[in-house]
Amino acid sequence: MEVDVVDTDRDHVSYPDLVSHVKRAQASGLPGGSFKHPLTRTTNAQTIRDNRQKACGDAPSIQGKSCDEYPIATSKQGLSSGGTRRTFSGCDLPNIPSGSGPKGASACMINRDDNSAQGGLNTQFFRSQRMLDGDPFQIRIS
Structure with missing residues (x-):
């Protein structure tokens, strides 16, 4: 299944x-x-909380922005599965290095409306496709 989080x-x-x-x-x-x-989808509430906390728990308060984590918190590939946190230039997260590789998660301060929209799109996708715990999916830019 594909989730188009971006229109x-x-x-x-x-x-x-x-x-x-x-x-x-x-x-x-x-x-x-x-x-x-x-x-891979997770419905485990503790894993979801851990993914968010480990990626964005110390994010600064910036008006109009919120911390986005990738892989998304509702995936088993978030920081609760291991790896290190990374960020990018312009993400407004000081003291977090850039990095690469298949493990870990990226954190970035993004427009609050963009971040809220992503959560809604993911929820709609999981419901409409009847995605269960452990089901694979991809995030596609369309």
Whole structure:
């Protein structure tokens, strides 16, 4: 199953901060961009909390922004599965190094509306596709 967390309307990108973060995170080697290296859904509330806390628990308070983690918290590939946290230039997260590889997670301060939209899109996708715990999926930029 594919979740399109980003909509494109001709040349207009609906969620530019989210698009930028997901593209950079996938380009750094994190899974989820293809079914060759998918993400796996988790419904375990503790794993989801751990993924969010480990990636964004110390994020600064910046008006209009919130911390986005990739892989998404509702995947088994988040920081609760191991690896290190990374970020990118312009993500407003000081003292976190950049990095690459298939383990770990990326954190980035993005537009709060982009981040909220992603959560809603993921929830709609999981429900409409009847995604169960352990089901593989990919996050595709469309």
